[in-house]
Amino acid sequence: MFLTNISLGIDAGGTYTDAALVDMDDRRILQSQKALTTYPNPLRGIQNVLDLLDPAILKQVKLLSVSTTFATNTILEKNGAPVSLILIGSQKVPEHLKDNCVVVKGGHNYRGAENEELDLDGIREYVLSVKDKVSAFAVSSFYSILNPDHEKAARQLIHELTGYPVVCGYELAQSLGAYERGVTAYLNASLLPVARVFLEAVAEETKRRGMKVKTTMLKCNGAVAMFGEVMDRPVETIFSGPAASVLGASFLSGKETCLAIDVGGTSTDVSMIEDGIPQISDLGATVGGWKTKVRAIKMETIAAGGDSHIWIKADNVVDARLPSVMIGPRRVIPICRAAVMYPKFADTLKDHWAAHNMSLSEFLQKTTLVLRSGYEASNLSSDEMKAYQKIGDEPVFLDDLNWKDFPEGEIPFDIIETLVNKRLIQLIGFTPTDVLHVTGEFVQWDVEAAQLGARKLAEIFNMAKEDFCRFIKRKFAKIMAVEAVLFLNDTFSRDELNLFMDKFGGTGNGSYLRFKSDIPIILIGAPVQCFISELGEYLDAEIIAPEHYAVGNAVGCLAGKLAKRIEIRVEVESKEEENGDWTIRYTTFTTEGQRSFPTKDAAVHYAETFAKKDIYKYMKENDINEPDVEIRVKTKEMIYDPQKPPVQIDVLVEGFAENKV
Structure with a gap:
């Protein structure tokens, strides 16, 4: 049986890894299978489920799309690569990042103008002091979504000093919130090596099976991205399930x-x-x-x-x-x-x-009933170890065990809960x-x-x-x-x-x-x-x-679309003249810098045109032609006084295209 448009979807979930072979021409499910998900590396579970599929159909697959919990699990289990975060501007270091974060002078204001000169010497000193302890850096600057110059300068300096990967906040988010952008960049940097190892292993597995496929991965916004993009932005795959x-x-x-x-x-x-x-x-x-x-x-x-x-x-x-x-x-x-x-x-x-x-x-x-999980018991208190040792590898009721060596001979439920939370014992119910x-x-x-x-x-x-x-x-x-x-x-x-x-x-x-x-x-x-x-x-x-x-x-x-979203902010400066007329200037902020316009229509048109150009470029890099891209445009005006012009206009342009070969 020879088919022309076969795609393979794989979801490595919390319990099962599912696979589905789909004829995309008529949306027909040709074959599906399940295998248990494997921890900590989901690749083995993916191999197991592929083993259950028809190898002849697998070799006809043109597109592979994957969803997995590797990014979420890495963050939850704190197994990411060591990273240092550099915050630029007046920002407070969060308590849980104080040992691998520094704040230096710099940043911009809400107009995109420089607040303070970037402290490159401070960045140089910090980077040299930690470079032997980390594998990547993350950078987030105040109002970098309006002017990313300081993040770019910091990245260039870090590259020169270390050659390490540097993740900038402005590349991952286009909305306000320097700290949240910094956290996003920090987590993304910590996931880089994990993502590369996993995605390269999946790609190698497809080659081993004789599959010549376009490989994509689902992101948590429902869009898909090529493996190469995901290797650079793995944080966007959290909650892809x-x-x-x-x-x-x-x-x-x-x-x-x-x-x-x-x-x-x-x-x-x-x-x-x-x-x-x-x-x-x-x-x-x-x-x-x-x-x-x-x-x-x-x-x-x-x-x-x-x-x-x-x-x-x-x-x-x-x-x-x-x-x-x-x-x-x-x-x-x-x-x-x-x-x-x-x-x-x-x-x-x-x-x-x-x-x-x-x-x-x-x-x-x-x-x-309870029994041991098989994980190694370590860092337990004496009472926790005493309770743990009463439980064996076979299921048992807690009230069938002897608890005389605990206060009043009663089951220490608080300790049992601790052992369960530490995954040292598991429940049957x-x-x-x-x-x-x-x-x-x-x-x-x-x-x-x-x-x-x-x-x-x-x-x-x-x-x-x-x-x-x-x-x-x-x-x-x-x-x-x-x-x-x-x-x-x-x-x-x-x-x-x-x-x-x-x-x-x-x-x-x-x-x-x-x-x-x-x-x-x-x-x-x-x-x-x-x-x-x-x-x-x-x-x-x-x-x-x-x-x-x-x-x-x-x-x-397989149903996820390729998508690109561009948000462009238009700042409105207005002044009421003595005759009651308004003098208004509209300023757009894009990755190419600031541009001012005398009318709202001109500014919005420029923003839309710039965004569409960026979207079409992204789609072309993913082998999607311009006529196959659906564009959606929304504008939102921020108005404080109905008698006055808006103070800000947000232009949102989204492009969507079918994920196909």
Whole structure:
């Protein structure tokens, strides 16, 4: 079978690495596969999933697009390369960067004029003092978006002194906020070697398999970029997974405008696409506590997924009530899977006895067990090590262990939580995945173990296991419904929505009230089709789980467009004359410097023309012809007094093109 326009999408997610071979001519999924994601290097998981695909079709692939968590994980796990940040102008050094950051004199004002002469001697002294401790530098100057001269001068000097990579803030962000631009540049610099190693390995893997492909990677704003660009700007790939999900939802459903709900193992993400373009957050992305200027899709996330822990919060078993049933936020190994992984697990679960006066908490349940994770235990206190040593490599209930050497012989839950957070021990528990094993809607592992877990929890409420599982499905659907409504209308609070849906949601309660959505809701990830009916009890909307929903993110990697965004600021200086007329000067700020114009139309026209020229140049570098580029222009005037001219005009020009060979 010979096909002419085959593309391959790969999404290395938190649990699974998905791959999809797509015939882009008729938007047909030819083949898809899943493999477990591998840590800390996702390349092995990518190799594993490629091994499952037809090698004959792989050799016909023309385009490869990838989404991965490598950038996000590197930042969260603090595994980036050592970097020093140079802030230029009057800026405060953040506490967590004080050991690898310096502030020097320089910077510009809001008109782009030099505030203070750049302290090149100070930069030289600092760079020479740290160059043996770092592998790259980041530079951010005050108002560099209006005048980047000081950042450029600093970069040139650092190159001359070290030859190291230098990332400038003005290249990564075009909005105000010198500190956030500095953080963005700092994180980007720290990711450079990680990105290069990963992307070169992926490219080498395609060559090894005889694939001659154009290689792109999805960014967190839903656009794609060539591997070469990503190697220079890897910070823009953080949170590319949620971007892949909304693009995949749109592609698979054929809906240009829709709300996407992506159910993963750990969390559920809600995002939206409108006229084929994902909605972008007005705020820069925050990752690992770092506030950046990276433009990312607008997203709501809730810590509830297919592997979220279902547990009961109650003073004792007798007093437990259904409202005390919790879903998440912690991820655990599902009971059905644990029974396959550990041969003795089912007997341990079956033989466990729980007293009626047992206090129920996250770590103490009739269905929650612990075991070591396999990570090396280090830097533990004596009590932490003592608790850790009681737990072995086989699943065990905490209340079956001897805690006599701890105060009052009680389980030290604070220490257990610390060990879990340090990933030294992991939990096994009842999950939504187990629920679907009980209902028979998704069966991949041990059904009998899942049924046993459901029965143990259901009997607390004198319910049949099937009724308890239906209750959990409705509760999980309500979580999705609440987040969907919040995304579309944030005037409600989460508590208000929960109260409303508890009172009016669901069938059989005599209520005729539901929230209505005029755009379709597309479900992808996990076995989402199992929740369509329950979600429909809370939302009046077209709810779709499209074919191939399980690999929606991999497909979404291919749906991303090449995009370039240019923001140009026009400063307006006005003076009212004695006769009441206004003398106005319009000044544009671009990478070519400042230009002044006598009229608004002339300034805006220049800004649009400059931006379009830059966009067409970018597209040409990516083998896209000018007629294939869609241009969108927006202007926004900042007016303080309606009787006076605007004080500023922002010109936004965006270019989009299909990612194709």
